[in-house]
Amino acid sequence: MEKNYLGEFEELVLTMVGILGEEAYGNAIVQEIETKLNRKVNLSAVHVTLYRLEDKNLVNSSMGGATTTRGGRRKRYFKITNTGLSLLHDMQEQRTELWKLLPTLKFSTI
Amino acid sequence: MNDPRPPKLAEKLLLRFIKEDLAEEVLGDLDEKYYSVLEKHPKKANRNYWYQVLNYIRPFALKKTKSKYSKLTIMFNNNFKVAWRSMKRQKMYSAIKIGGFSIGIMVCLLILLYINDDLSYDQQYQEKHRVYRLVNHMNDPTDTERWTSFSPAIKKVLESDYPEIETVGRLIPFDWFNGGNNQMRPEGQDIITYEEGFMYADPELLDILEVQMVYGSTENALSNPKSILISEDKASKYFPGENPIGKTIILNEDTAAHYTIGGVMKNFPKNSHLQTDFLLTLVGEEFWPGEQSSWCCSNYNTYLRLYDGSNPTQLESKLLSIRDNHLVPHFRQRGNLWADELEKFYSIELQGVTDIHLRSTDIHSEFSKGDITMVWLFGIIAIIVLALASINFINLSTAKSANRAKEVGLRKVIGSGKSTLVFQFLTESILYSLVSFILAIILAVILLPYFNIIAEKSLSIPFLEWWFIPLIIASAVIIGVISGVYPAFYLTAFKPLSVLRGDTSRGSKSAGLRSVLVVFQFTASILLIIGAVVVNEQMNYITRKKVGFDKDQILIIHGTNTLGQKAESFKNEIKQLSSVEEVSYSNSLPVEGTMRNNNQFWIEGTSTTKEGVGAQIWGVDEDYVKTMGFKVVMGKDFDPTLTTGNPILINQTMAKELGVEDPIGVLVTNKFEPPYRIVGVIEDFHYETMRDEILSLCLRLQGGNSLAAVRFNPQNVDETLSKATEIWEQFAPNQAIRYSFMDEKFNAMYKDVQRTSRIFNIFSILAVFVACTGLFGLSGFMAEQRRKEISIRKVLGASVHSIFRLLSSNFIRLVLISFVIAAPIGYHYLEKWLEDFEYRIPLSWGFIAMAGGIGLLVALITVSFESLKAGFQNPVQGLRSE
Numbered sequence: 001m002e003k004n005y006l007g008e009f010e011e012l013v014l015t016m017v018g019i020l021g022e023e024a025y026g027n028a029i030v031q032e033i034e035t036k037l038n039r040k041v042n043l044s045a046v047h048v049t050l051y052r053l054e055d056k057n058l059v060n061s062s063m064g065g066a067t068t069t070r071g072g073r074r075k076r077y078f079k080i081t082n083t084g085l086s087l088l089h090d091m092q093e094q095r096t097e098l099w100k101l102l103p104t105l106k107f108s109t110i
Numbered sequence: 111m112n113d114p115r116p117p118k119l120a121e122k123l124l125l126r127f128i129k130e131d132l133a134e135e136v137l138g139d140l141d142e143k144y145y146s147v148l149e150k151h152p153k154k155a156n157r158n159y160w161y162q163v164l165n166y167i168r169p170f171a172l173k174k175t176k177s178k179y180s181k182l183t184i185m186f187n188n189n190f191k192v193a194w195r196s197m198k199r200q201k202m203y204s205a206i207k208i209g210g211f212s213i214g215i216m217v218c219l220l221i222l223l224y225i226n227d228d229l230s231y232d233q234q235y236q237e238k239h240r241v242y243r244l245v246n247h248m249n250d251p252t253d254t255e256r257w258t259s260f261s262p263a264i265k266k267v268l269e270s271d272y273p274e275i276e277t278v279g280r281l282i283p284f285d286w287f288n289g290g291n292n293q294m295r296p297e298g299q300d301i302i303t304y305e306e307g308f309m310y311a312d313p314e315l316l317d318i319l320e321v322q323m324v325y326g327s328t329e330n331a332l333s334n335p336k337s338i339l340i341s342e343d344k345a346s347k348y349f350p351g352e353n354p355i356g357k358t359i360i361l362n363e364d365t366a367a368h369y370t371i372g373g374v375m376k377n378f379p380k381n382s383h384l385q386t387d388f389l390l391t392l393v394g395e396e397f398w399p400g401e402q403s404s405w406c407c408s409n410y411n412t413y414l415r416l417y418d419g420s421n422p423t424q425l426e427s428k429l430l431s432i433r434d435n436h437l438v439p440h441f442r443q444r445g446n447l448w449a450d451e452l453e454k455f456y457s458i459e460l461q462g463v464t465d466i467h468l469r470s471t472d473i474h475s476e477f478s479k480g481d482i483t484m485v486w487l488f489g490i491i492a493i494i495v496l497a498l499a500s501i502n503f504i505n506l507s508t509a510k511s512a513n514r515a516k517e518v519g520l521r522k523v524i525g526s527g528k529s530t531l532v533f534q535f536l537t538e539s540i541l542y543s544l545v546s547f548i549l550a551i552i553l554a555v556i557l558l559p560y561f562n563i564i565a566e567k568s569l570s571i572p573f574l575e576w577w578f579i580p581l582i583i584a585s586a587v588i589i590g591v592i593s594g595v596y597p598a599f600y601l602t603a604f605k606p607l608s609v610l611r612g613d614t615s616r617g618s619k620s621a622g623l624r625s626v627l628v629v630f631q632f633t634a635s636i637l638l639i640i641g642a643v644v645v646n647e648q649m650n651y652i653t654r655k656k657v658g659f660d661k662d663q664i665l666i667i668h669g670t671n672t673l674g675q676k677a678e679s680f681k682n683e684i685k686q687l688s689s690v691e692e693v694s695y696s697n698s699l700p701v702e703g704t705m706r707n708n709n710q711f712w713i714e715g716t717s718t719t720k721e722g723v724g725a726q727i728w729g730v731d732e733d734y735v736k737t738m739g740f741k742v743v744m745g746k747d748f749d750p751t752l753t754t755g756n757p758i759l760i761n762q763t764m765a766k767e768l769g770v771e772d773p774i775g776v777l778v779t780n781k782f783e784p785p786y787r788i789v790g791v792i793e794d795f796h797y798e799t800m801r802d803e804i805l806s807l808c809l810r811l812q813g814g815n816s817l818a819a820v821r822f823n824p825q826n827v828d829e830t831l832s833k834a835t836e837i838w839e840q841f842a843p844n845q846a847i848r849y850s851f852m853d854e855k856f857n858a859m860y861k862d863v864q865r866t867s868r869i870f871n872i873f874s875i876l877a878v879f880v881a882c883t884g885l886f887g888l889s890g891f892m893a894e895q896r897r898k899e900i901s902i903r904k905v906l907g908a909s910v911h912s913i914f915r916l917l918s919s920n921f922i923r924l925v926l927i928s929f930v931i932a933a934p935i936g937y938h939y940l941e942k943w944l945e946d947f948e949y950r951i952p953l954s955w956g957f958i959a960m961a962g963g964i965g966l967l968v969a970l971i972t973v974s975f976e977s978l979k980a981g982f983q984n985p986v987q988g989l990r991s992e
Contacts, residue, residue, distance in 0.1 A: 026139040031146070043139055044165040047132075051170060063135075069145075073138035 005091060006058075012037075013049045014088060017059050018080045025064070025075040026050065050078055058084035116144045117156050120163045128171050136166065185530070186537070193538035196514070203510060204542075206887040207503050210880045211546035214499030215589075216553045217876050220561050221492040223569045224869075228480045231381045231467035235320050237415060240276075242422060242460040244412040244429075245473060250455045257474040259408040262401060265312070267432060268412070274420030279315030280392060280410040281384075283476040285705050286310065287397055288367050288390055293672045293845060296348050297358040297368070302845040304669060305344070308361075308388040310395065316375075318415045319384065319463075325353050326373025335394025337372035341387040345374045362672055380568065383466040383477045405440040411475070414460070422460045429458040444781075445718035448710070484866060488873075494634045495877045500593035501627045502884035503539065507597035508624065509891045514601055519609035531602040539594025540587055547586040564868055566861075624888070625924055631881040632928035632965060638874035640936035640961035644953065645867040648944065651951045652860060658795025659700060660739035660821070663691075664852035667818040667834065669845070670695065676841050677815050683837045684820060689830045692821040694737035697814035698728035700797035701855040704817060711808070713768060714777035714785045723767045725806035726797075727758075727780070729814025735759065735792065737821045745774040745790030748811060757811060758786040762794045764806035778808075786810060799859045800949040819852070878965075882972045885921060889973040893917055893980035900980050901988030910981035917977035918970065925969045929962040936961070 006014065016032050017024040029046050033039055053059045064075040080088075124140075125133060140162055148155040197204045235241055244264075248255045260280075268278045282289050291306045313332040315321075316339070321328055324342050331339045338359055345354050354371045361367035369390060378385050396402050416422065433456050441449035461470070468482040521531060554571060562569055572578050673680050677695065685693050697705040710722030732748040744765075748757060758778070765773045777785040786808070794804045822830045831849070838847040857864075893900070900913055937958060944950045 026135065027142040027146075030139075030143065042165045043136075043143060043162050044168060044171065047136065047139075047166075048168060048170050067138070070138040070141040073134050073141070075138055076135040 005094075006087070009045070010049055010053060011088070011091065013046060014053055014058055014080065014084055017050075017053075017078050018085065018088065022077070022079075024078045024080075053084070054078070057081060058087060114148060114152070114155065116141060116159050120160050124163045124166060128166060132171055136171070185533075189534045189537040190541065192517075192534070193541045196538070197542070200510065200513070202890065203506050203887055206883045207506055207542055208546050208549065210499040210502040210883045211543065212549035212553060213876055213880055214495045215547055215550035216557070217495045217873060218492045219550060219554045219571075220558070220569075221488045221873070223558075223571070224565060224567065225485050225489055227381065227567055227569055228468060228485050231480070232383055232464045234379055234382065235463060237320070238462070238464050240416045240418060240420070241318055241463040242414045242416065243463060243466060244414065245459040245461050246408075247457045247459050248451070248455050249457065250451070254472075255474070256459075256472055257408075258411045260410050260412045261405045261408050261437075262410055263403050263405050263436070264410070264412060264432065266403075267436065268414065271431070272425065272428060274416050274425055275414050276417050277314045277318055277415045279312040279318045279413045280310075281312070281315055281413065282310040282392075282409055283384070283386070283411060286409060288361050291668075292361045293363070293669050294359055294361050295844075297360055299348075300844050302363070302672070302842075304846070304848050305388065307386045308390060309386045310392050311339075311389045312392045315413060316389075318413050322376040324374040324376055325355050328373075331373030331375070332389065332391035333393060334370070334372060335391065336369050337391045337393070338369035339373045339375055339389040339391075340371060341375055341377050343377050344387045363674070381467075383463075383479070385477075405436050413463075422462075426458065426460055432458060446710075447721045451721075478862075488869070491638070491870075491873050491877065494638075495873065495880060496589070498631050498634060498877060498880045498884070500589065501631055502880065502887065503542065503593040504596055505624050505627055505884055506887045506891070507539070507594075508600050509888060511597070511601050511604075515604050515609045518601055518604050519606040522604075522606040523610070528602050532598045535598035535601055536591060536594045539597065540590030543586045543590030543593070544583075547582060551582070564865065564872070566865060628885065628888070628921070628924045629928050629931070631884060632925050632969065633932045635874075635878045635881045636925075636929055636932040636962060636965040637936050638870075638877050639964050640932065640958055641940065642867075642871050642874045643961045643964070644940045644944070644951075644957050645870060647951050647957065648947065649860070649864060649867055652800045652863075652947075652949070653857060655796075655800065655949065657700070657856070658740065658793055661700075661852045661856045663821055663824050664737070665820040665822055665830065665834070666699065666850050666852055666855070667820060667838070668848040668850070669816065670818045671816040672845065673841055680837065680841050681818065684818070684834060687822075687830060687833050687837075689823040689826050690820055691823065692733055692737040694731055694733040694819045695815040695817070696728060696730040696734055696819065697816050698726070698730070699817060699819060699852070699855075700738070700795055701852060702799075702859045705814075709780045709782075711764075711768075711778045711780050711806075713770065714779050717779065717781060723764060723806055725760075725764050725767075725808055728807065728809050729812060730809045731814075732811065734809060734819075737819050738795075739821075740795060741793040742790050743793050744772075745788070747790060749789075756784060756786040757789040758808045759790045759792050760788055760808045761792055761804070761806065763804050764808060765791050767806050800947060803948045878968060882968060885969060886972045886975065889917065889921060890976040892920075893976045897980070897983075897988045900983075901985035904985040905989075910978070913981040914974065914977045917980060918973045921969060921973045922966070925966055929965060933958050933962065 012033065013029060016029045020028055020032060026043055026047055029050075030041055030043055033041050033046075050059065050061070054061055059078045059080055061076050061078045064077050066072055066074055121137065124137065128136060140159060143162065144155055144159050147158050232238065243258065244260060246255075246257050246260070262280070265278050265280055268275055284290060287310075289308050289310050291304065292308055293302050294305050295302045311332065313329070316328040316331060321339075323331065324345070326339075331337065340348075340354070340359075348354070348359075349357065353374075355373060357371050359369045359371065361369065372391070375389075377387075401407075416425070433452060437456070438449045438453050441452065461473075466477065466479070468480045468485065470477075470479045471481050471483075518531060551571070558569060558571065670677055670680065681693050681695065684690055705728075707726060708724055709727050711725050712720060712722050732750045735742065735747045742759075743762065745759075748759065760768075760773065768776070768778070770776055773788045773791060776788050778788065779785040792809075796804060797807065798805075820830075820834065834849070835847050896917070900908075900916075903913060903916075937953065937955075941953050944953055
């Protein structure tokens with residue numbers, strides 16, 4: 001069995017790729033993270049992560065058609081694979097299991 | 111106004127480093143991002159873009175540096191490949207180029223190490239710029255002299271009268287009371303050991319010369335009377351593993367010479383002019399009543415440290431007041447005419463401490479010294495050898511250009527520009543130079559131990575110094591470029607059309623330049639040969655010249671003064687040996703390292719009206735003249751039965767200087783002792799090196815038994831030695847015998863000259879060798895080029911002899927031209943060198959002709975190899991290819 005966990009940022013990017021579906025490319029992911037989580041990230045950081053995920057076979061990519069905006073340059077679209085999706089599921093389940101073990105927090109003043 | 115656009119420069123930068131297959135999407139994303147930022151914060155957009163771009167400098171996005179697509183690296187690799195191939199194809203020429211180069215570089219490296227070592231002397235003092243040594247200067251128009259010893263009283267005067275002087279320290283670095291060489295033992299131990307180089311010093315000297323301490327401090331080590339400072343080496347020899355401060359050392363079994371150790375100093379660095387293991391204090395020392403405050407006798411080397419910012423030249427002129435207020439009055443008072451001389455010609459100079467080693471050749475002092483002119487000479491040789499090797503490179507590269515002409519033509523046709531071609535050939539010469547450097551360093555590592563033995567140094571290659579490797583690489587590149595630049599431009603100037611059509615210029619166009627370079631090479635070589643021949647002749651002359659005594663059969667036993675009362679019976683026992691002819695006690699012998707002094711003598715009654723005669727006076731016994739084999743030319747030798755009335759023997763020079771017709775019976779005085787009566791005159795003999803004239807000398811009968819000179823029959827040296835050792839052990843069981851042979855000691859006096867001449871010889875031979883390899887290559891090339899012509903000549907009936915003449919006459923002519931240039935230059939400089947010797951060979955043209963002959967012969971042999979090969983070859987071989 002391969003390792004079935006991801007780093008925090010990898011997990012985040014992978015989730016975003018899943019959320020955006022057909023429209024997942026570098027800048028879109030950055031924007032999405034910014035709007036949904038109000039968190040600033042670097043394009044290059046996202047890029048590195050995307051390629052790392054692709055190496056791990058969790059996403060695959062293909063070049064899109066020519067555009068009129070961005071100086072006519074094409075986009076590289078990323079799509080989550082089945083392995084990626086099931087890994088996300090696994091991680092989610094593990095986390096819920098763990099959550100159950102956490103005692104109810106009580107706050108008290110001394 | 112233009113619409114805002116992402117910064118162009120940043121885009122360019124990104125494209126420069128980012129992987130090509132990533133570029134499109136990344137640029138696109140960056141664009142989008144740029145415009146979205148622009149909407150919200152127009153001012154931030156550019157900055158943000160830059161920031162994002164710079165963030166892409168990460169391993170995943172970068173181009174592979176060894177990308178297959180870089181044109182520059184391809185070219186570079188190709189250049190190397192071509193260079194390597196051409197190197198391999200012409201093995202002999204490459205070997206000559208590289209071999210000559212590496213020998214040249216090795217010679218350079220060794221010489222640079224040698225020079226560097228000489229230049230590093232006395233650089234270790236932190237305050238070196240204000241430490242000076244005093245030097246006496248007598249600027250007599252007929253004979254200038256410089257020496258370093260001063261009167262003891264000078265210290266107080268310097269300290270009190272000259273505000274710019276911070277500290278004064280005196281040193282007695284020679285044989286003087288307990289200074290010099292001693293038989294010593296620590297109190298409580300029995301074994302007596304011979305130690306050399308005891309010196310007297312003021313405590314201040316430790317501070318001035320920044321002596322490093324192991325135990326004790328520079329302030330206290332010599333501050334008590336009768337204290338001694340010893341080196342780390344000697345401390346661990348006599349007191350291993352303990353702090354010896356407070357222990358006592360006894361010199362020569364003398365109750366008055368008990369010294370207490372006041373400290374231990376680190377050994378002096380090898381490159382310090384001062385080398386000693388034992389410093390005796392001058393505190394509380396007065397060698398005779400009133401000595402310390404007198405101006406009569408100069409025995410003290412004097413060192414100063416000035417205050418920061420004081421002007422040494424000004425101080426020098428102020429120091430004249432020492433002459434006027436102290437020295438001149440002292441001698442005038444005593445009616446000594448020396449006072450007038452002093453007043454006219456004398457001055458005191460300050461010599462910087464860093465100049466002591468290299469700039470003291472004309473100063474009489476006790477320290478071994480180098481010679482700045484030698485440093486220059488060797489430096490020049492290094493450059494010459496390197497130039498010779500570079501010339502080989504240039505000559506062979508241009509000569510062999512025919513082989514490369516087609517390559518150049520083809521490259522040009524395909525479209526390569528001149529600069530790329532020049533770059534290619536420079537790469538090639540740099541490659542040669544790098545290979546040569548590596549070889550040279552390997553050679554130097556192998557040869558350095560031998561060089562150290564010859565040069566008497568302990569040099570090492572400073573691999574670990576931070577500057578060494580970069581320096582080597584930089585010089586390899588520079589030398590590669592220098593020697594490659596002419597061939598590179600020469601080779602790239604070929605016109606592709608004529609070359610490819612088969613119009614081979616065959617490298618003959620540059621024949622003129624090549625001839626000039628060969629002439630230069632041989633001029634330098636012949637100069638070096640002339641130098642080597644003359645230096646060797648002079649050395650032979652000196653070591654074989656009759657010196658006036660029998661140096662070959664005399665054994666010297668040292669340290670006989672420690673025998674005390676038993677000395678006389680020791681002498682008798684030695685004399686009993688069958689192989690021993692004579693034995694004599696004295697302090698002084700005509701070799702270096704024995705006692706010397708200087709006195710003024712007057713004929714009794716003339717000391718106020720005449721100038722004195724400066725002369726050595728040696729204490730000997732009545733057998734001295736017989737033992738040494740001196741010839742008595744007037745009067746008689748000492749009479750053993752007649753020792754009263756102070757008889758002395760003088761040498762011929764002194765007789766002449768005294769200016770009396772018949773010196774026998776004349777009374778002379780030095781004003782210290784009762785007058786001496788001259789009983790005989792002995793023939794002059796050399797007692798200093800032959801650089802110096804023979805000076806006045808007299809022998810007297812008392813005082814002096816530190817050396818026993820034993821004249822023996824040279825047929826059984828070993829037996830004499832072993833028997834003498836036996837006898838010595840009976841007399842001095844705790845002390846090893848110490849002996850030497852006079853001829854060895856004598857030769858040792860010329861060690862520095864011999865060493866220089868040996869180094870000079872070796873480098874000259876190497877230089878000539880390098881020049882010859884070049885000539886060898888060239889002659890081979892000529893023979894190869896004219897192969898067909900020679901074959902046809904042979905078919906038509908030419909003899910080997912005529913072909914040999916055909917091929918070598920041109921080279922021989924060049925060598926003759928070189929000789930004509932070199933001869934007068936060599937004559938001039940060698941005449942100057944020989945002037946330094948009081949006894950020298952005449953510089954005849956014979957030597958020059960001989961050197962020229964050697965040069966010519968060497969060149970002829972070199973050339974003849976290839977020429978004869980061409981002459982003997984079967985003409986079929988040269989012709990059948992067509």
